[in-house]
Amino acid sequence: MSRDIKILMHTHWDREWYFTKDETKVLLRNHMQDVMDYLEDNPETIYILDGQSVMIDDYLELEPTEEPRLKRLIQSGNLRVGPWYTQTDLLLVHGESIFRNLYYGIKRAREFGEPMLVGYAPDTFGHASQMPQIYQQFGIESTFFWRGFSELKAEKSDFLWEGVDGTRIFGINLATGYQGAKYLESDPKLLSERMAKLMHVLDTYSASNSRLIMNGHDQMPLQRDIKQVMTEIEKLYPEDNVSLTDFEGYLQGLNKDELEIVRGELTDSKHARIHRTIGSTRMDIKLLNNEIETKLYHTLEPLAVIGERVGIPYPHGVVERIAKLLFGAHAHDSIGGCNSDSVNQDIKQRLINAKEMVDTQIELHLRLLTMANKATNNTIVIVNPSPEKRAGEMVSLELITRTKNFDLYDESGQQVDYVLDHQQSEDAGLIDRQVAARLKDITVYRTNIYVKVDEMRGLSARYFTYEEVETKRAEVKQTKNAMIKNDFGQLFIEDNQLHYRHKKTNRVYHNVLSIENSGDAGDSYDYSPPVTDWVLNTQAEADLSFTIEKTALSEVIKLTLAFSVPSNQTERENKQTTARVEFTGTCRLFENDPKVYVELNHTNTTADSRYRLVFRTGIITDEVKVDGYLSDQLKPVYLSEPLAIWEQDNWVEKPVSIETMQSYLSLKRDHQFNLYTKGLKEYEVVDGNAYVTLFRTFSHLGKRNLINRPGRPSGIEIKTPDNQLKDTSFTFNCAFDFEQIETQNKQANRYLTPLIGYQRKEFNRFNLNPRPKVKLDDTDVTLNLGQCVVSAVKCTEDNQLLIRLYNPMDQPDTLTLPEGSKRANAMEEPLQDVKEVTVKPQEIMQFIIHQ
Template identity: 25%
Template sequence: MKRVFVVTHTHWDREWYTTFEVYRQRLSILLSQLVSILKTEDTFRHFHLDGQTVVLEDFVENDGTKEEFFELVRRGKIAVGPWYVLPDEFLISGESFIRNYLYSQQVAKRFNVPLSRVAYLPDMFGHNAYTPTILKGLGMEWAVVWRGVDDVKGTSFVWSSPMGEAIDTVYLVHSYSNAAHWGQDEEHFKSHLLSEAKLLTSLDPENEPLLMNGTDHEMPRPDVGKILKEISNEEMKFVHASLEEYVSRLKKPRESLSGELRSPKRAPILKDVLSARIWEKLMQYEAERLYLHYVEPLFATAKLGGIDLPLESLWYGWKLILQCHPHDSLCGCSVDEVHKNVQDRLARAINHGKAILVRALLEMCGKPVDKMGITLFNPTESEYDGVVELNVRLPEGEWRLVSQDGRPIECVLFPTEDVQKDLNTLIDFYSHPSTIDVFKDQGRWYRCFLKTPVQGLSFKQLSFVHGERQKAGTFESIFTIQQNGTLKAKHDGKSLENLCYVEDVEDVGDEYNYSYACKEKYDSKNCIAEIETLIDSSFFKRVEARFSLEVPAQIAADRKSRSRQTVSIPFRFVYTFHRDMKRVDVDVFFNNTAKDHRMSVVFPLKGLSELISDGYFGPVKRSIQKLEGDYSSWSELPENQFPTYWFVSVPQYRMTIVPKGLREVFVDEKGLHLTILRSVGWLSRNDLITRPGHAGPGFETPQAQGLGEHKASFSILLHDDYDIENVYKAVRECAIAPLAVQARFEKLPRIDIGVEKGFLSAFKPSEEGVILRLFCPDGSEPSMKTTRRAIEVDFAEEPLSEKTKIKHVKTWLIH
């Protein structure tokens, strides 16, 4: 007799087609009913609470601490976690994924409940190539996935990262809703359970079937246990069980998959959420970058110096960020009101992060001695020798910048009226006893640009002194600006022209998927740009190109063509060239006045066969496919469209693009595209060419059109010596500049940790000490040096075991 395991659950989207506060009341009703069911129905053995612990916080905030409920969790009748939220895997960093688990541990400790040890990942829009690395490093033994899987015949497989870390994986062939009751009457529900069990048995005769009895926000049937007993027969015994019980019965999978799970063949991966509401992705990038590369390292430095800053303040900011990571939130595929809340949380996290960063500086360095200098902090493992940019306020007169030993520092000062209230203002606000001193007129505002080497994991202090500024010099860049505002360069024996032209095409899709109607494209190659040099110094140059692109105002009423009415979209491309490197930084400012379209910056690189982008702890190779087959049976049309986080690299051209928060690239006959905006007006539609059927409710979302002002930033790097380590080093120098503030402090901390091999992934405080994590993208073993006591730990910050050991990623707890 074959046993059929039935796991009753609900899939809890915290916010989606309505707001969190509306959903929360349904959550309260569900959990209250669940407690009653478990008290009165002996045959109802277990409930799986969607792998999240954020629901515990949400429930308690609304209903108070219900001990009856938590006792059921402690007794194993309700499973929670292991995650705080179910995050999208392509829009966050690997370190954020780990913080997600660590914060869930805190929630579990607060409520004294156990966390599930099954890595439940049921509805992510595809899976990162290095998710197995994360799961192994956290000590997980089984994962559960649905979307993105292809070429698996059964219901389980071994899933490996590109570096070889592996985890046994349950494949939800027919989704996490394959045994939902859908409000059906008892007979229909029984029939559905029997037919699904038989179908899964035929697909995988060796394993016992898994029926997931639940779906989005579905309330459990009290009589499910009774029904399972009634439909059990000599051939199949239906068992009400937990995921833990199910995986304990599974055999070692025979099939295997490696790397990214992002095939749209069997289930839609809703791939264009990478560019829906792109402005939120940019805020998320800013928030993650702030906490991972500035706030946490400063907190860690303070702890090494014997200063215990409150970890609660750090976790408060992370909590705001993590609550934006579920796919319906960060992916931009909810109603407009939800995304107002997402942006509010991200803005609060960024403001909070800047505030606690400044407080950490003041705790470590003491009050500023004066404002006649600049303090720099390099949070990376390598020396930085690029341009640093910040606002400064100086008395009238001529000023130059010198090092502590009096040597001149390359520096240019440009008077500015466009002053943002930045970290300098916070330093004044927190260090003055009377706030009236913060707003005194203290001279003239300048935009300051400087170039000086800063060692990795170190502080450096510079001083302003009276004296004539260095005479402005100039240099020749490998890049030149053409008449249409694009870039031209000769590199590696190739002539590169029209780099960074803009292409616009209609988008009749929804928040989940781009879709086309007539493929009517407009581009800026024939525009005439006004070109103006903004800054021309001895070590960097900044040039602006201005033009307008005329495009259709929106899609036509029949949605089969673009409207005849046109609008003008003004663009400003601001290029920053560097003296000592083959790199250009690009800031794109534009005012979107059109609807129903997609805009990309194009790099016309011909004959592309492979790209390399980054996963959580290493590179991901991406082959460019000739998509000429019959895909009519697929859940989504395949495209050469890919997610990216830190970079996308083109080995054939020895070129790397650093997208700085932009998350989507695609390749077509014109070359490589970086999406800078996608404007759509619907949460979901059922008339797309690229995806059959709805992906959610058919609600209008006018704010997803993204009308108004936008800014997108990226950099272009050209490599002389192309290998993956050089790519990572150049990208990190481009993306993580030293922190710079206008102040000279009483003291500067010294960090007695050095990175011998590898790149810094985490430098953060913990309850017991400081966590340092390094990775080597070439698969070799990282190493560090310190005079302090250090022990190796896993990603969960527990003692390392053979089960959690990862060769190319190493983590230390330093006391």
């Protein structure tokens, strides 16, 4: 039977790695000029531009007059672009970032021609189990990838990939890699040897007569002698057909009915490295990225929806700019942190720029909302960024006042109680330059408080007021009794350890939270235990000092955990501990809330180390429930099958049982533990203990012969001293409880989408005029979404309200929507009218809601 040898010409374009994005922009200009010249001279040729539309923008930034020429080649089908904006990581970033990356990638490609609707992700370190549905929502029915496949998934590399919701698309593992046929030799003898190796692999794994030859590599120039090479291949295989192709051309040779079905994540590391522990590399970058994503999707966009409704124009351009700055940091190398120090510095600075934009736009919207309340200058606005009703929740609020003391009042004039968290005095001239310019000497007080809000409708704002007073508030009660409590449980200190008593079951969780320090002999791709390790834990070695404060609304333990650890790997090997490290922070309980809210602050002083939170739950189970992209899923605690065979089967990397979540994990047997995190995504469960990595430090971009990763280095062996994170300060946030619930995903979403509070301040960095057309709005847009969870609340480009939601539960849920609502696709285009809709388990839906 003759084979169809299909040659796909492409380049893989890492925008940055051990080289910077500005270096590759200059190289891209030369590359595109060469490619376009060749395609114009050879109009039968197809060239794949790595599936990312950002290459259009990067090229036209330097050659704007070439846009018509580029457009002609895309419209003719010679040059294939999209669907991604950038080649993103598919496990570590926010689920909304995946949607927006595809949205902006397809949108930009459409401006030049038909986008390539193929889920091309050649070098990504694993693929989330919700990707088939996400792809299909954009009209994408296939994915082509390299990393994550093994014969434990299927015998053949062409299969049907079934996502967590049951959606099936074509899954094509590039068995010889995206780079397998790079620089094909024109010499007949050398080409024969090369092709024999390629064809052997493809004959083994291909599920049809087609053989996909990937002719490209990282920043590889187009192979100009490809026609000569094809002539030689035809001589080698005279009974086979040889042609140039695109991905769609390869798919035409597959028969769905003959393909195996593969389910779940694609994270096996037999043929290509997955780097399961890259989730804790450069945690300063990862936490900063998570902060921006959370503010953009959970705060700014819903806040801007409220603003648009009352007359504040929706900031489409600002949102797009922030998103594209994020996408530039979301490539697998970029967000992975596996780069040279100079590149990581550049990524961090771009994220800092994005944070400045998102913070400023949030504050601008909130200031304009407070200025719309013309009754008083002493205005506080409370905003619910969720389309669902919220009740009895706490809002964090910062006030700047001339007096240390103040009272709060709601709309009806009733005084509102609050919890003082922190207060400091400062010079108003450092806030507002007009104060300094007028040589005024004004001391103000910056105060952080928690306020309980009784009820808020969906996507609504309420207006409180404050009054500066001289009368001192009742002092916060401090006690030597080493315990805080609420109606759900007690957190107490005994024998230098934290313990928790769950009130309903009376079960005590001894040493419930501690911090572990161990060695790290790995590199920027993988944690690796040292040959000689020494693991230390605060449960035995730490000094725990604390104070306790109690009010009617909140009780808090303010603590310091200090313990001695090795400064570097040499000290660890010699069992020396010359570094004294501290974690300071709070464990807080609110009334009517089962969660223990934890905040820890730390400045790193040690090298070659890994730090993890350890939650001692006592729950021995084989599986853990976590959230993935817009979904719930169960993951095994231990990868027994791969770990049983990886050495004798010559896997390129040990499949360690360290996994990725988005924002929560839950363990359950006869009792239950739920953990919610902000940006901490790497976890391991061992013997009833849940370990969550805080950060790790190491010395090189790549190393060879790691314990869990034999052989060559990943990347290159260059020193990266910045990866030791010396003097880097961190703030870690999480919350946990022991409640018997199934709605962890919804709880996690609320944890990441708190109520927003903002004071109209007397002193500001910038002056604003109030917008006269802004009018306070009393429209009720509260939605009853049942068990479904909101992923996005935003305006479409024509300023209609779009809600993206999903059902993380095992049972379908039926929703009733307002009159005039429409189903929408992932490109936010309206489809059919809808009044009542059933959302299947793990299903994602978009709606345009009539306001």
